[in-house]
Amino acid sequence: MNDSARILLVDDEPRFCESLSQILSLSGYNVTISYTGKEAVELLEGNTFDLLLLDVVLPDMPGYQIMDSLKDEDLGTATIMLTGNATVETAIEALKKGAYDYLKKPLDHELLFNTIRKAMKHSRLEKELKISEERSKTLAEASWEGIAIHSNGRLLDGNEQFFEMFGYQPAELLDKEIPEKILSGTVIAEVSLRIKKKSLDVINHWALEKMERSFLLKSVVDE
Numbered sequence: 288m289n290d291s292a293r294i295l296l297v298d299d300e301p302r303f304c305e306s307l308s309q310i311l312s313l314s315g316y317n318v319t320i321s322y323t324g325k326e327a328v329e330l331l332e333g334n335t336f337d338l339l340l341l342d343v344v345l346p347d348m349p350g351y352q353i354m355d356s357l358k359d360e361d362l363g364t365a366t367i368m369l370t371g372n373a374t375v376e377t378a379i380e381a382l383k384k385g386a387y388d389y390l391k392k393p394l395d396h397e398l399l400f401n402t403i404r405k406a407m408k409h410s411r412l413e414k415e416l417k418i419s420e421e422r423s424k425t426l427a428e429a430s431w432e433g434i435a436i437h438s439n440g441r442l443l444d445g446n447e448q449f450f451e452m453f454g455y456q457p458a459e460l461l462d463k464e465i466p467e468k469i470l471s472g473t474v475i476a477e478v479s480l481r482i483k484k485k486s487l488d489v490i491n492h493w494a495l496e497k498m499e500r501s502f503l504l505k506s507v508v509d510e
């Protein structure tokens with residue numbers, strides 16, 4: 288079942304939409320239908336969808352133009368184009384704009400479900416990669432601050448300065464519950480003193496105070 292997966296189906300054929308919506312709903316997908324490109328863009332701007340099933344030919348705009356809206360808003364919604372034999376070239380244009388794949392009508396239901404699963408998996412991996420890149424950027428930009436990335440009490444990542452402050456090796460803390468002594472007032476004071484002794488000859492008083500305030504408070508929480 289895929290109770291949490293939301294699909295936006297965009298096609299101007301009501302019977303086709305109703306039939307496909309029922310098939311997808313029986314498999315646990317939450318389906319929203321749109322019959323025009325304008326309505327689809329508005330729905331995408333105001334809602335979160337895991338997958339977009341998009342007809343190449345719509346009454347008010349080519350389907351691939353909706354892809355531009357996805358890219359502009361950085362929505363990260365996986366897209367599968369639906370096309371007739373006469374519009375394959377347009378579907379290929381949509382692939383160039385970021386669609387995962389395209390399927391020809393009439394749809395083969397087994398192929399449809401396989402493609403949906405692959406498209407959403409691909410989208411999830413892309414999002415995870417983006418999060419990983421953002422973490423790496425955050426750590427790289429912290430030249431002297433101790434930065435920790437954590438979620439639900441577990442340490443996901445940290446820069447070299449963070450581990451040096453507390454005297455741990457990365458392998459001792461990563462993907463483990465953060466020890467209480469790291470968050471205690473005594474340890475904070477000890478780390479602040481260590482920073483002062485190590486850094487008095489290279490930083491001014493203002494920067495030192497900023498380090499004391501930010502080495503823990505600047506931790507990035509990964510939701």
